[in-house]
Each structure stands twice: as C-alpha cells, then as structure tokens.
Amino acid sequence: MRKFTQHTGIAAPLDRANVDTDMIIPKQFLKSIKRAGFGPNLFDELRYLDEGQPDQDCANRPLNPDFVLNQARYQGTSVLLARENFGCGSSREHAPWALDDFGIRAVIAPSFADIFYNNCFKNGLLPIVLPEAQVDQLFKEVEASEGYELTVDLERQVVVTPSGEAFAFEVDNFRKHCLLNGLDDIGLTLQHADEIKAYEARRRQEAPWLFDAIK
Amino acid sequence: MAAKTLYDKLWDAHLVRQNEDGSALIYIDRQILHEVTSPQAFEGLRLAGRKPWRIDANLATPDHNVPTTERAGGVDEIVDPVSRIQVKTLDANCDEFGITEFKMNDQRQGIVHVVGPEQGMTLPGTTVVCGDSHTSTHGAFGALAHGIGTSEVEHVLATQCLIAKKMKNMLVRVDGELGAGVTAKDVVLHIIGVIGTAGGTGYAIEFGGSAIRSISMEGRMTICNMAIEAGARVGLVAVDDTTIEYFRGRPFSPSAEQWDAAAAAWKELVSDEGAQFDTVVEIKAEEIQPQVTWGTSPEMVAPINALVPNPDAESDPVKADGIRRALQYMGLEADQKITDIQLDRVFIGSCTNSRIEDLRAAAEVVKGRKVAANVKQALVVPGSGLVKAQAEAEGLDKVFIEAGLEWREPGCSMCLAMNPDKLGQGEHCASTSNRNFEGRQGFGGRTHLVSPAMAAAAAVTGHFTDVRELMQ
Numbered sequence: 198m199r200k201f202t203q204h205t206g207i208a209a210p211l212d213r214a215n216v217d218t219d220m221i222i223p224k225q226f227l228k229s230i231k232r233a234g235f236g237p238n239l240f241d242e243l244r245y246l247d248e249g250q251p252d253q254d255c256a257n258r259p260l261n262p263d264f265v266l267n268q269a270r271y272q273g274t275s276v277l278l279a280r281e282n283f284g285c286g287s288s289r290e291h292a293p294w295a296l297d298d299f300g301i302r303a304v305i306a307p308s309f310a311d312i313f314y315n316n317c318f319k320n321g322l323l324p325i326v327l328p329e330a331q332v333d334q335l336f337k338e339v340e341a342s343e344g345y346e347l348t349v350d351l352e353r354q355v356v357v358t359p360s361g362e363a364f365a366f367e368v369d370n371f372r373k374h375c376l377l378n379g380l381d382d383i384g385l386t387l388q389h390a391d392e393i394k395a396y397e398a399r400r401r402q403e404a405p406w407l408f409d410a411i412k
Numbered sequence: 413m414a415a416k417t418l419y420d421k422l423w424d425a426h427l428v429r430q431n432e433d434g435s436a437l438i439y440i441d442r443q444i445l446h447e448v449t450s451p452q453a454f455e456g457l458r459l460a461g462r463k464p465w466r467i468d469a470n471l472a473t474p475d476h477n478v479p480t481t482e483r484a485g486g487v488d489e490i491v492d493p494v495s496r497i498q499v500k501t502l503d504a505n506c507d508e509f510g511i512t513e514f515k516m517n518d519q520r521q522g523i524v525h526v527v528g529p530e531q532g533m534t535l536p537g538t539t540v541v542c543g544d545s546h547t548s549t550h551g552a553f554g555a556l557a558h559g560i561g562t563s564e565v566e567h568v569l570a571t572q573c574l575i576a577k578k579m580k581n582m583l584v585r586v587d588g589e590l591g592a593g594v595t596a597k598d599v600v601l602h603i604i605g606v607i608g609t610a611g612g613t614g615y616a617i618e619f620g621g622s623a624i625r626s627i628s629m630e631g632r633m634t635i636c637n638m639a640i641e642a643g644a645r646v647g648l649v650a651v652d653d654t655t656i657e658y659f660r661g662r663p664f665s666p667s668a669e670q671w672d673a674a675a676a677a678w679k680e681l682v683s684d685e686g687a688q689f690d691t692v693v694e695i696k697a698e699e700i701q702p703q704v705t706w707g708t709s710p711e712m713v714a715p716i717n718a719l720v721p722n723p724d725a726e727s728d729p730v731k732a733d734g735i736r737r738a739l740q741y742m743g744l745e746a747d748q749k750i751t752d753i754q755l756d757r758v759f760i761g762s763c764t765n766s767r768i769e770d771l772r773a774a775a776e777v778v779k780g781r782k783v784a785a786n787v788k789q790a791l792v793v794p795g796s797g798l799v800k801a802q803a804e805a806e807g808l809d810k811v812f813i814e815a816g817l818e819w820r821e822p823g824c825s826m827c828l829a830m831n832p833d834k835l836g837q838g839e840h841c842a843s844t845s846n847r848n849f850e851g852r853q854g855f856g857g858r859t860h861l862v863s864p865a866m867a868a869a870a871a872v873t874g875h876f877t878d879v880r881e882l883m884q
Contacts, residue, residue, distance in 0.1 A: 213737070214730055215609060215709050219849045224830045228477065228494035230451035230501050248837075248855035251494050280730065282610040285643065286849060287828075288545040288559035289449065311613055311645050312545055312559055319563035369577065370433035382563070383460070386571040389429055389437060393465075393573055396428045396439050404537070406666035406674050407441050411468050411512050411533060 199321035200379035204302045205348040206275030209265050210336045216279060217286035222295040225251055235291055236298030270343045278335055279306040284313025293320045303349045307332050318372045325356060325366045351377060415684035417581045418648050419616040422556035426539050428573055437573045441538040444524045445472035447502040449543025453566035454505040464509055465572040471533050472506045472513040474499045475523045476830045480793050480820035487516055522796025522822040525549040525763035530796055532662030536651045536678040541568055546763045548639040552632035554651035554681035580614055583689040585621035588697035593880040596631030597765060597863035600638040601703035601713045607693060609711040612644030618683060619649050623697035629658045630769040637764045638846050641710040650682040704750050704876050705848045705861040707738035714750060716878045722746035741850055742858050751876050754786060756839035758871040760864055761793030762827035765844035770864040771803045775811040777868035777882055783816035784874030790817040793825040829854045842870035
C-alpha cells in the first residue's frame with residue numbers, strides 16, 4: 198500500500214450531506230475487474246450532464262458547470278471537504294479507488310459511514326473527522342479564497358490552514374501505523390498464523406458443524 | 413460474570429487476538445462471494461502468491477449482474493460484455509481456487525443474502541462476511557454479519573480473519589402487536605425514519621421486543637438487511653425456537669448427530685438479563701403504519717396517509733436544503749399526498765424482499781386484479797432458484813402473470829440496475845429494495861421504498877394506496 202505521511206493540496210468543498218457510494222461511483226462502472234481507472238467516473242452523475250457508460254471516453258462528455266470539481270479554481274483538488282455521513286450506502290471499495298484515481302488524498306467531514314471509512318485506510322486515502330463547526334469554518338475559508346490549500350499531517354494528526362491554524366484529529370493507532378509505513382494488512386495478520394491456527398483447533402472442537410460442511 | 417449483550421457474546425467467541433491499541437483480530441466462519449467485489453481480491457491473492465486459508469468457509473454465487481430474463485444459453489449469452497466478463501471471472505476464480513460456487517444456471521443460485529441462510533451456510537453464532545453492505549441480513553439468525561470492502565475480502569480469503577474494532581451496542585425494542593397490513597419492511601423503514609440514516613453508525617443494533625419475536629425469519633432478515641440504511645453495519649436478532657427450527661434439514665446445517673449440541677449452543681445466543689446497551693430506542697408496534705419513502709435517502713420516509721414534507725417547516729438549514737434537493741430530484745411538491753404519487757414501474761425483489769413470504773404477500777394483493785394502465789412494467793424477481801421453484805409449486809407465478817406482472821429469473825435486478833432491469837429518467841418506481849439514492853435504479857430514476865404488499869397495491873392501482881384498503 199502507498200504510504201501517507203504528509204500532504205498539501207488544493208481543497209474543494211462538496212456541500213451536501215449523506216453523499217452515498219452510488220453517487221461517488223455509479224453501479225455501471227463496478228463491472229470492471231481492475232482496481233484502477235475509476236477516476237474519470239468519480240461523481241459521474243453530478244459531474245456530467247449525460248448518462249455515463251463503462252469504457253467510454255469521458256473527454257468529450259458534457260460537464261455540469263455547477264459541480265464543484267468542474268470549476269476552474271478547483272482543478273487539481275486533492276483534499277475534499279464534505280458534510281456528514283460521507284460514503285454511506287454500499288460496501289464497494291470502488292468508491293475509495295475512484296477518489297484515489299482522481300487524485301484525492303484526504304477527505305475531511307464531520308462523520309463518515311463505517312464501511313467507507315474502513316475501506317479508505319486500505320487504499321492509502323485518509324478520511325479525517327473534524328467537529329462540524331471546524332468543517333463549517335473550512336467550507337467558508339475555501340469558498341472565500343481561490344487557490345486555498347490544506348496541509349494534512351498524519352504523523353502530528355493535524356490539518357493546517359494557509360493561515361497556520363491547526364485542527365487536531367483522531368485516528369486509530371493501528372491504522373495510522375499502517376498508513377505511515379504503507380504496510381500490507383495481510384502480511385501483518387499472517388505473522389499471527391499460529392494464534393489463528395490455535396483458535397481454529399479450539400473452534401473445531403466446540404462447533405464441529407462449522408467445518409467441512411460446504412462442499 | 414457480567415451480563416453480556418448478544419453482540420458481546422459473538423465478539424468474544426470470535427476473538428483470536430486483542431491488540432493493545434484497541435484493534436483486534438476476529439475469526440470469520442463464513443464468507444460469501446459474488447462477482448462484483450471479488451475479482452480484485454482473487455487477483456490480489458494471485459499477485460502475492462497466496463492461497464485461501466480455508467476453502468470450506470467460502471461459498472460463491474453470481475447475483476448482481478446476471479440477467480433475469482431467459483438465460484438457458486448460459487453465461488456466454490449474457491448480452492452486456494462487461495457483465496459477462498465479471499460473471500465468467502467469478503466462475504474462473506472459484507474453479508481455480510476450488511471454492512464451491514452455485515453458477516448462474518444452478519437452481520441454488522440467487523442473491524447472496526437469500527442463498528446463505530437458505531442453504532444453512534449462515535448459522536447462529538457464526539461470523540459472516542461478504543463484499544456487500546447488506547450482509548447485515550444474516551444477523552437475523554444471531555450471527556455476527558457485516559459487509560466488507562474488497563481488500564478485506566482478500567484479507568479473509570488469505571487469513572480467515574479480519575482486523576476489527578468492537579462496535580457499540582444499541583437496542584431497538586419494538587413492543588406490542590403489528591397491525592394488519594403492517595410488515596417487517598414497514599417496521600424497519602419506520603425505525604430508520606426515527607433514528608436517521610446515520611443513527612446507527614458505529615453500533616451493532618439488536619432488534620428486540622415482542623413485535624420482533626412474533627416476526628418470521630424472512631421478516632427478521634428484512635429488518636436486519638436494512639440496519640445498514642440506519643448506518644449500522646451489524647443488525648441482530650436473538651435466537652429463539654423460530655431461528656432454530658429454520659435450520660432443520662438445510663444442506664449445510666449440522667448433521668443429525670451434531671444437531672442437539674448445535675441447538676443447545678444456539679440457545680445461549682441472546683442478550684443476558686441486565687446487559688448494558690449504549691443506546692436504547694423504544695418503539696410501539698401499534699404506531700407503525702405502512703411506509704413509503706418520498707426522498708433520496710431511506711430516512712426520508714412517511715406513513716402512507718401522510719403528506720410529502722415541506723422544507724419551509726424544517727428549522728435545520730442543512731436538512732431543509734436536503735429536503736428541497738430531494739423533492740426536486742423526485743419531481744414532487746411539498747405537502748402533496750403520498751397517495752397521489754403516480755407510478756411508472758414496480759419492482760418486487762432484492763435481498764430485502766424476495767423470499768417466499770414476500771412473494772406470497774404480493775400475490776395475495778394482486779390476485780384477481782390487473783396491473784394499472786399507467787404502470788409500464790411490474791417485475792417480480794425471486795431471490796433464488798429455490799424460492800422461484802417454491803413459488804411456482806404454490807402457483808404464485810400464475811397469479812402474477814395473470815395480473816400482468818413479469819415473472820423473472822433470480823438476481824439482484826432492478827435494486828441496483830447493474831443488469832438490463834432499470835428505470836428510465838424521471839420514472840417513479842414502487843420498489844421493495846433498500847436504497848432510494850439518486851440514480852440507484854437507473855440514471856434519473858425515482859425510487860420509493862415500500863413493502864411487497866404495498867408495491868403490489870401500487871401496481872394494481874397505479875399510485876400509492878394503503879394496502880389495508882385492498883385487504884378488506
């Protein structure tokens with residue numbers, strides 16, 4: 198997995214609550230069997246005026262000029278500001294894959310849906326929860342000033358504004374450790390293979406009906 | 413010993429390792445695989461040169477992409493080339509790794525969350541995961557079940573474990589007696605309306621109370637299925653005799669020799685007297701009416717005889733803005749009657765409502781009636797080949813066809829429109845599925861979530877109708 202240590206980039210405000218994973222990447226694009234290439238279809242129904250099809254060249258599609266990421270001042274956005282319950286809905290990991298492929302490195306919101314939040318960490322994308330009032334302040338600042346950039350420092354667990362104001366955020370130690378070092382979860386878990394085997398032997402004794410039944 | 417909730421018991425029983433930082437390794441008894449969220453996981457295994465940890469913990473079936481029209485021609489005749497590749501990739505991966513799969517034309521094929529319990533793959537006291545958020549369905553059996561992303565699908569394949577953090581406990585207690593025409597779907601839509609679409613975030617929700625205990629296993633699955641629409645990855649119902657009886661004689665259930673020991677263990681799967689929940693929500697069953705969603709989030713729901721809300725009456729500006737945006741997308745006016753909403757299509761199916769009991773409830777309403785002239789299409793999509801066969805044995809297919817509904821092959825179908833079953837732009841659909849998000853059932857489509865009986869009532873009247881009026 199790619200490491201995340203510190204990142205500075207243009208922030209864009211996506212001002213709506215309950216942005217669901219269907220909105221982040223609509224279902225017709227989930228038919229791909231790859232992990233890459235979802236970026237052009239990120240927020241497809243908000244971003245374009247026509248209905249998107251898989252394997253279509255998006256370069257000539259009509260853009261929705263009202264959509265924030267289509268506006269000139271937000272080109273090159275890598276930090277997304279969002280509202281509550283971002284990423285609700287399906288478990289599709291295509292949602293963080295699409296954000297990542299588009300170039301988003303961090304999403305800041307007052308709350309995230311659980312599965313989406315978890316999926317981000319598996320893909321080097323950092324979801325940051327800040328109190329609603331602070332997110333509100335960031336929305337106001339980014340809208341007021343073109344070229345507004347935020348710095349996200351995972352080591353120090355802070356988001357820093359252009360004026361130097363720093364907002365602290367919480368992150369689970371294990372996830373932080375994996376992200377800072379770009380560690381592969383599976384490799385880490387397999388270091389405990391003996392414990393898994395011991396558990397399994399015990400379970401086989403206690404609930405033998407759970408073994409060798411599915412054939 | 414301290415009193416434990418059902419969730420605490422399930423968590424403790426699967427704990428392989430507790431790390432000091434609060435994360436834990438939990439053991440996964442069962443994984444269900446489908447074609448959309450597994451290809452990258454299998455690819456990951458291959459790239460790392462890893463093998464599945466335990467083949468017999470996995471079961472696969474294609475459901476999201478499969479056509480629901482005639483498909484005797486097999487996978488090669490799936491018209492959409494990308495769908496075809498995805499289904500073929502699942503077949504090839506399962507063959508390569510030796511995983512049991514019910515392929516598209518196997519009679520046991522169907523929607524993962526219908527097939528798992530139907531086969532006795534899901535059992536009380538198990539941990540069940542799948543790369544699909546509606547895995548919460550399986551919690552109806554006292555199993556710890558939740559959706560995971562594709563990286564975790566790979567992690568479970570490779571290690572039989574998940575890195576997890578314990579959730580908080582919520583109890584939603586529904587006491588009393590449900591009125592006639594009020595179903596499990598109405599119960600869960602009502603609950604989501606009360607606690608909100610993020611109300612359960614970070615929680616495992618146990619549904620309890622006398623009304624829940626009186627509901628069948630099919631209905632309990634409907635309720636747990638939509639726990640995720642309240643933000644909770646996990647929904648649970650305590651084990652009782654209804655649960656245990658459900659598993660007698662199913663293909664992957666305990667053998668006759670194992671049965672008594674299994675049933676005795678399952679009986680322990682209830683929250684102890686005095687167990688502490690972080691949050692308790694109490695609901696009176698008598699207050700629940702048949703529900704219809706009017707907006708673009710499952711919490712945007714109202715009783716059938718209510719009016720579409722008015723954003724001007726909402727004091728929270730973010731919420732008022734959400735209502736305005738939803739009404740615009742849905743093409744509805746504030747304060748209009750729900751019963752005045754005209755329908756273009758009706759969809760009866762999905763992992764929420766495609767089991768035999770759902771089909772019986774819908775058939776009872778449409779029997780001797782005809783689909784209204786303004787309804788272009790009314791689909792009935794059974795949840796599995798076995799549900800389809802059962803329905804046909806009961807003659808339900810004929811009831812639907814005579815009333816003018818289409819009787820289809822099993823799959824996810826119009827719930828998420830990855831196959832050819834979808835809404836046209838601006839079309840209103842009475843749907844028994846679980847999500848009314850923008851574009852969910854087709855670009856520009858307008859979804860209203862309802863119970864099977866309410867969808868059937870809408871099909872034959874052409875607009876939302878209180879099904880209780882048709883039952884008299």
